[in-house]
Amino acid sequence: MPGLENSAPEQLGFVGGRLDRADHIRVKPELVAQAFASPDARCLVLDGLDPVTLDGHLLMEPIGPEAQVGDHLLLGLEAGKRPIFVRLAAEVGSNFVPSPRSRSIVAEVPADEVALYGAARSLVHWHGRHPYCSVCGAGTRPEKAGWARRCGTCDAEHFPRVDPVVIMLAEHRGRVLVGRQHSWPQGFYSALAGFIEPGETIEEAVAREIKEEAGVSVHSIRYVTSQPWPFPSSLMIACIAQADDDALALDETEIEHAFWCNVDGVRAALAKDINAPFICPQPMAVAWHLLKYWVDAQVAPSEPSA
Amino acid sequence: MPGLENSAPEQLGFVGGRLDRADHIRVKPELVAQAFASPDARCLVLDGLDPVTLDGHLLMEPIGPEAQVGDHLLLGLEAGKRPIFVRLAAEVGSNFVPSPRSRSIVAEVPADEVALYGAARSLVHWHGRHPYCSVCGAGTRPEKAGWARRCGTCDAEHFPRVDPVVIMLAEHRGRVLVGRQHSWPQGFYSALAGFIEPGETIEEAVAREIKEEAGVSVHSIRYVTSQPWPFPSSLMIACIAQADDDALALDETEIEHAFWCNVDGVRAALAKDINAPFICPQPMAVAWHLLKYWVDAQVAPSEPSA
Known part of the structure; x- marks a missing residue:
């Protein structure tokens, strides 16, 4: 993301995200699949729930050939076109306390990337804590490009918490x-x-x-x-x-x-x-x-x- | 609650609750049991998730001899002393749309009772949608006087959503x-x-x-x-x-x-x-x-x- 300075020393953390969250794509599986298959698409790399950086930016990798769209969440479109995904993880813990690594990110990457990391962290954490349906106890799976989960048994829909x-x-x-x-x-x-x-x-x-x-x-x-x-x-x-x-x-x-x-x-x-x-x-x-x-x-x- | 007028025609609904939420009691099971056993204690009556009124007030009944404290949520203390509970229900549905009965309550009882009903409705609904643990799929049970649920298998704690x-x-x-x-x-x-x-x-x-x-x-x-x-x-x-x-x-x-x-x-x-x-x-x-x-x-x- 050229032209952006790294966070100012007095920058409030996790605000100022610049991705288009592209909610019109989320609800159409064919558009999500198309975004995932795009050669422009990138996957935000996390280490567990911690950030990974390279040269003053969050590390983003091309989508690998074995990657499954159903395991990924569409964070949004960068500059209105490049799709940015993050991979959903199974093991996340409770995480009420920021790790040292997730604190130091604020000084390492531009403010809008700190915000992107924050959103990704919250969403990946929520998915990791919701493999089962709170209504009936059966398994749930992601839908709406990762912005919801649905129960395969009772059909209940669950949404990320704020x-x-x-x-x-x-x-x-x-x-x-x-x-x-x-x-x-x-x-x-x-x-x-x-x-x-x-x-x-x-x-x-x-x-x-x-x-x-x-x-x-x-x-x-x-x-x-x-x-x-x-x-x-x-x-x-x-x-x-x-x-x-x-x-x-x-x-x-x-x-x-x-x-x-x-x-x-x-x-x-x-x-x-x-x-x-x-x-x-x-x-x-x-x-x-x-x-x-x-x-x-x-x-x-x-x-x-x- | 003498001295309170019924809601003014321009009253914003569900605000102005007057109960002391008594969080110091919630975390001590012996204090919750003592409140539940108090002859002053009352149970807010709901019809499913809908309100029930009598003479311009929410209907509250004494706690019956068969009632179990573990099936109830402590809404708080009225006038700083009378414990008000509500019984947790199993069947609640999704309820994103207010029923006619839950809309008309605004014109029937004082504003602080409308607020009490709203809090009770949200909490009873949340419990009804969370009998199972989203982390491991096992059963959960209420704790903290109904202000949380805990999984009996993986010990995960779950809190009501806002x-x-x-x-x-x-x-x-x-x-x-x-x-x-x-x-x-x-x-x-x-x-x-x-x-x-x-x-x-x-x-x-x-x-x-x-x-x-x-x-x-x-x-x-x-x-x-x-x-x-x-x-x-x-x-x-x-x-x-x-x-x-x-x-x-x-x-x-x-x-x-x-x-x-x-x-x-x-x-x-x-x-x-x-x-x-x-x-x-x-x-x-x-x-x-x-x-x-x-x-x-x-x-x-x-x-x-x-």
Whole structure:
């Protein structure tokens, strides 16, 4: 993909995909077969669920003569014409935690390829976890070019999951709430987060999670931005909310520690200042951008006079 | 639930739940059993997946002596103390279309009960579609008070789905795009919509769907509001986007017809004016509120002079 720079250091990960997802092809098996047989077609190479790169790009190989279209998923069309597939794998594990290799990809290939890898990873993982029908227990097989599976016995159709997650800052008098889980590296804090449950709006989930995890009631919840997070297939929905007060009552099974941090502290964390009050996530994660968005919205501190 | 009015005529459906979801109880089987055994506990009665009402409220019954805690899901605590359960059912079907009974509930019970019914419906439906493990095909059973299922053979854990959907208006020079599917009642139009796919942001999904369905490129996508839609378990994410131009190229397999409507036309549709250029969804649906939000943001037309 000539002309694209590698990801900027502050690039949010897994966003900015440029493939045409070509849903008009997916639903027509003859068009899928034609795309698969095209000499232009390429197969994105994965190592298990990890990325493989060559010369600063994701490795893509021509489709081999023994390859079966039914084992592949059509990710889309590059530049509107070259079909890009990925091979479906059987063994994938649960994968709620990014491997080091899937983290470092962000610094290695252009942003749109990071997004392509993320989509492929989520989809390959989902297929690996769905060889059987949840309705009747019989075998399922891919259809719609890998964008669904169908049960051979009860005919139930199953679709890849996308799990919406809220990730949010509570704000109170010029400070925001950051917290840490027990398993995180020492000094590491981030925005609170949690899965949206059936029967909730985004805003209701934000309020419930902050109340559950930190004992803080919030109002005036605003959407900021979103990000797909392919471990295994979340949609991160980033919000800022106003806290009613700053008293904390932590759910200590979830949160080891949390505190209200002022703008100077958050700015220092974003800048990786060694004296920062906490270590924050990398820019590949939406939490970094949520903290940056909040800092940028604050009044700039007065510069020391010369 | 004294003191609550029945839903206002313009109430968005399935939002405003008031139960404490009590996630601290879910993970402790002894607390779940204690809640189930409490004389205060109630079981929300469903007729299949449809609601049952009595005197303007959802019907709730005491827990019977033969009832098994393992067949029930803890929806939460009413007023912070009364446990509300729902019984899990085996036969649920696919249920992508709301039944007449599940639509009319919006006018019958208070808004927070509509939300409770929606959450219960999504969860009961999910359990009914997941008696088997998608990883290994063996049987699964509920755990975490019905907020998960676990495979008895491979130990895989499965969680209820929430499927994020974008629903959006493209705007161009004072008009918005509305479209209709082939199966809809004559004259009925709504905002375009579609499922968010793995590897997409909310904004990327909005742009893709409008391009796929109507051939329109958009920019400046803004989030407006969200709604859980329990048929079977969507999270509707409503947005407005600016169209680059107004030329349409419809995907005729998805969209029968679409057109750009001005503010007077949309206002007439919202008011159910018999001369309106289209019939729009009911206020229970977020599409109504998205259209209303857009109309309210336009400059009011000049009143005819007296």
